[in-house]
Amino acid sequence: MKKDQLYAVVDIEATGASIGRDERMIQFACVLVRNGEIIQSFDTFVNPSRKVSRTIRDLTGITTQDLATAPYFEDIAHVIRHLLEDTIFVAHNVGFDYQFLNECLVRAGSEPLCIPAIDTVELAQILYPSEDSYQLKELTASLGYTLKHAHNALSDAEATVFLLNKLDEKIRRLPLITLESLTDLSPSTTADTTLFFRHALEDMLNDPSDLDHSLMIVGDMAIKKPLSPTVQEEYRKQPVYPYKEEEKRAALSRIGLDWRSGQSELMNTLFNFLKKDAPKYTQLIEAAPGSGKTYGYLFPAYYLASKENKMIISTYTKVLQKQLSADIIPMLNQKMPFSQSVAVAKSESHYLSLSAFYRKWKNTADSDIEAIFCMKILVWLTETNEGDLEEIGSGAHMAHAFWKDIRPSGRQTPLPVFESYEFLYRRNRRLEEAAIIIANHAYLLADWKKLEPILQSETVIIDEAHHLPDVIDQSATLSFRVSSLVKDLKQIGSLDKEESILYELDQAEDSPVKDYQIRSLESAAQILNEEWQEWSDSWVARIRQTEDYSESVVEWKEQAIDLSALSVGLKKDNKRLKATIDEMIYVGNQIIELLESESDALSKEIKRVMSRLQLVIDRTQHLSESLTELLFRQEKGSLTGIKFYSRSPWTTLTFYQYNLDSRELLQNRLHAVDHLVLTSSTLSVKGSTSYIQQALGLEHAEFSSFDSVYDYQKQGRLFVPDQQTAVGHLKRGAYASELAGQLEDILKQTSENTLILFRSQETIQAVYQLLKNRPALNRKTILAQNISGTPLKIAKQVKKAREVVVLGADSFWEGVDFPEDELKLVILTRLPFDSPDMPMVKHRHQLLSDQGLNPFVHDLLPRAVMRLKQGIGRLIRSVHDKGIWIVLDRRIIDSSYGSAFTDSLPEGLVLEEYPLETIVSEAQSFFRQTENKV
Structure with a gap:
């Protein structure tokens, strides 16, 4: 100031x-x-x-x-x-x-x-x-x-x-060079905010200070110096693992962990496996919630990992990946008697390219909205070690093309001044020097699909491994969203659309691009835009014409595509569309090559336009290649499909192709790991791991299970009504009405936040409308997936409201984090089986049938049991949590397979049968006792 x-x-x-x-x-x-x-x-x-x-x-x-x-x-x-x-x-x-x-x-x-x-x-x-x-x-x-x-x-x-x-x-x-750059760009800020930068710069010029020792100047930018590995070199001899109880108690106390006999046993089991010389089996570890799984595998890994013997730890979510790398590992490095060098492995698209950003920044006008983004980046560069754009708050996830344009691109070579400082280069160096690499399943598998993977190690620990079969299927699936091309065509624009690529090319006085080339690009883009829209419309109409399509149900609509059965007309449309895309790519590349040949003479404005056009053409080229794979090649065992979200079909229309060869490649990579550890709170069904072994093709495995420290007998109750209408014989409307009545009877007598899980989006929406109109529930805040917003938005609303009732699909078990202690009651309307009508599920089941396996026994049932187990573990997450589950599906008792669910429940949690009114009374009593104890 x-x-x-x-x-x-x-x-x-x-x-x-x-x-x-x-x-x-x-x-x-x-x-x-x-x-x-x-x-x-x-x-x-x-x-x-x-x-x-x-x-x-x-x-x-x-x-x-x-x-x-x-x-x-x-x-x-x-x-x-x-x-x-x-x-x-x-x-x-x-x-x-x-x-x-x-x-x-x-x-x-x-x-x-x-x-x-x-x-x-x-x-x-x-x-x-x-x-x-x-x-x-x-x-x-x-x-x-x-x-x-x-x-x-x-x-x-x-x-x-x-x-x-x-x-x-x-x-x-801030460094003087950074503040000077910010001030130059600050006219783009709101009102007179530029004064704040000007006044600060005036003071700094009058009293300059030395550059902070942690920073360096590269290419007119102040950036953080690359960090050196944190491993302590004085430990020439590997520290001795504290195998005995007394030694381990002391070691765990040093890092602030309480002694747990189960956790100690888990550590020793893992240590023994990792010490074996090329074991011929995979180690499966099921660690119930509260058993200390994360430290259970990190602690022994710390004693065995080295730069020469790297260990890869892969998590399901980026949230857990960040928690490990940003919180838990730094704490261990601080409190353990030795430290380990740790690197985070994420895909290339996460990182800022200094070269791409520099080009963007130098070609940005101070009145451009992108100037604000450049200012954020310039400050962030003085703070970031990783260069991961996810570190940036509001901004990195915006839809603006700027955030795509500043990431690494195969076409653009690094500027020489930045080559050894690029964040992707730094990431690769960290991976080389690290003893422990923290990855996530999606990136690990994406890397393993490459001819020369970066993430190669003899030891891999897969956390939350029950997700791995699905993530492998997702990684073996190629997809593209139709709207991606629509956005790029908008960027190309037309000669009369200001700020479009074509308009700026046409208006530039010193451009070497000929008039006929500009008009050729405009013509090619316009023709492609028209054909793309017509082609997209025909595919949306194709799904809407199916017998089971309902316009009133807001959900993802999906359909498998048999490429060999497509009509001759549609096949011709596909070929014509592909030719039109390639024509625009050809014209665009001609203009880019001409501009590149005269780059030294180009103005800043023309260079900016060239950069924009180059990125658009690169993305279109990638789309063309995906289109070829999806619509003109269908390998044996593959599945091609199309899906869209019914509320916005044209912006969500997505094509995908699952490839069995890609899946086998990934499984072979998995099997090639010498020391492979799969750990989760849910790996078994009735003590058997046959599902996870079959799903991942694991022939030999050793299974160890460690119980939870939670007292489920005191912390939770699990109920099922002793009588229930045979819903299988009811029509959809009657079932929704019957279900809404049961839910009303429960909800009107409890004030606890409640999650109700459904198997059908159609049922969610029907029940939501019925519950919203029940006077007895007026005090409730009722939220429904795809009506009240996305799961993430609903989770935020739960924090602000009282007596919340959330109606959602069973993806809420693991996809959404509710605030601690904010969820006390979970109602399952149906057991959590996958829908057998979904194309991917059908395809998976056909592959099992081809192998002579029963899809229900080897897929549907174990997946449903593991999902139920996961959900129960989510509701009780600490020794203080209390919760109740009500299952409104008597198949858990009456069916021949019900024991698969009940025998897999945590120790102490017993399924209780009562009339519905008694269940409500028992729930009220349980919560009153909980409040009194608090």
Whole structure:
């Protein structure tokens, strides 16, 4: 901030958050700041002369009485104007507060403000690029400030003062070269936010400081120096693993872990296996929730891993991968008597290309929206060691093409100045030097599909291994989304569409591209766009014409494609479309080659257009290759299919092809690992691991199981009604009505947050409509998958509401993390079997039948049992958790296979049969006892 300048930090609460819609102010607060110190505060409620909605009252905490006795804005307009004179206006989202205040001033007959304005939201997005949220409360909490009364104008203004000071501290810690670049790009920022950068630069030029020792200057950019491996070289002799109990107790205590006999046994089992010389079997370890599985495999791995004997640890989710690499491993390196060098393995697309970013940055105008993105990257480069774009908060996942364009590309060679500093190069070096590599299943398998995989090791530990068969199938599946080409064609645009590639090529005065070449590209793109749309429409119509298609059910619609059975007309359409795509690629490449041949003479603007065109043509070329694989080649055992989300079919239309040869290649890679460990909380069914062995083609395996430390007898209850309507004989509407009645009987008598799991999206939507109209459930917040939003959005809503009922598919078992202690009751409407009608399931079952195996016994049943086990483990995640499961499907008892479910339940959890009203009563009693104990 500028020395001695007066900053007015303002926050406003209003009847609504819209500009130009005659909303009224209900609270105004202003905190005056000079040299980082608060010198004056002004706060007042404002009578809006109208009724305020309950939503706003609940949000702000401002009562009707507060507003009834408050002054009208007209009475205080002159005070506010006088207060703000000669200040720089500051607000968190200045686009609202500044404009809204001016609306109020004009309505009151006063002149609008003309003072400069700065936006702390945009400043935070640039200067704190790795934050998860830029909401004022979450952002300031991350920086160490507790905002107790969010949406109170004075509290928010005071929090914004804290943030402003933090921003000022942060910008003054940046390298001079970075601040100079930010200032050059800052005219692209909101209102007069550029002043913040200019004032900081003026001060830094007057009093420059040395570059921080952790940074280096490369190609006009300040970046973090590459880190050296963390392994302690003084340990020439491998540390001795503490095999005995007394030694292990001491070692575990050193890293803050309590002694668990089961966990110690798990560690020893794994250590013994990893020490064997080329064992002829795979080690399967089932570790129940609470048994300490993660440290159970990390601890012995630490004693055996080395640069020469690498260990790959693969997790199912990137969240767990990040937890291991960012939290658990650094803690072990700090507290263990020795450290290990660890590298994270992610796909190339995760990383920033310094060369691609440099080209993008140098060809970006200071008025371009991409200038803001460049500013974020320039700050982030002073902080990141990995160069993983997922580190960036709001921005890296935006749909803007910028975020794709700055990633590594096979076509663009690295600039010489960056070659040895590229993050992908650094990643590869880390992988070479590491003793332990943390990967995720998807990337591990994608790498194994390559002729020369990077991730090669004699020891691989697969965590959450029950997912591996599905991830192998996904990795053996090639797919492309139709909308990807539509977006690229929009970028090419037309001669009359401003900011499009064609428009900029045509307008450039010094472009060597001939007029006929520009028009040829325009013609090729327009023809392709028309044919692509018609072709997509025909495939959507194809699915909609099937007998079981229902327009009213919002879900993913899917259909297998027999390429040999396609009509002659459709085959011709496919060939014509492929030829049209290749024609546009040919024309685009001609223009690119011409521009590259004269690159030294090109202006910055033309180079930027060339870069955009090159990326579009590269992506289109990749799509053309995928199209060839999907629609013109069908190998034996492969499956080609199409799917779309019915609410937005044209933007989600996706083609895919599952290839059996790719699956066999991946399984062979798996089998080639000398020391292969598969671990999960759910690997067995009734103590047998035959499913996971058959699904992965494992001939020889040793199985070890370790029980949970949770007391399921006290922590949970599992119920099934002793009577139930034979739903198999009911029509869909009648079944939904019967089910809604049962659910209402349960829900109206409990206040606990509830998850209800279904097997059918159609049933979810039918039951949702019925429950929403039941007066007895008015106090409930009822949310349904694909109606109330995505699973992730629903999980966020659960945090904010009370007495929540979530209706979802069984993917909610593992795909969604609910807040701790926020979920107490789970109802299964049906046992979690895969739908046998899905193309991939049908295909899998056909392959089993071809081998003489029963698909139900060898696939459907074990997968359903393991899913149920996984779900039970999700509800009880600590020794303090309590929960109830109700299964509204008597097949768990009455069927010949029901024992597969009941015999696989955790020890102490017994299936209890009661009338539904008794189950409700028992549940109420259970939760009351829980509350009393708390």
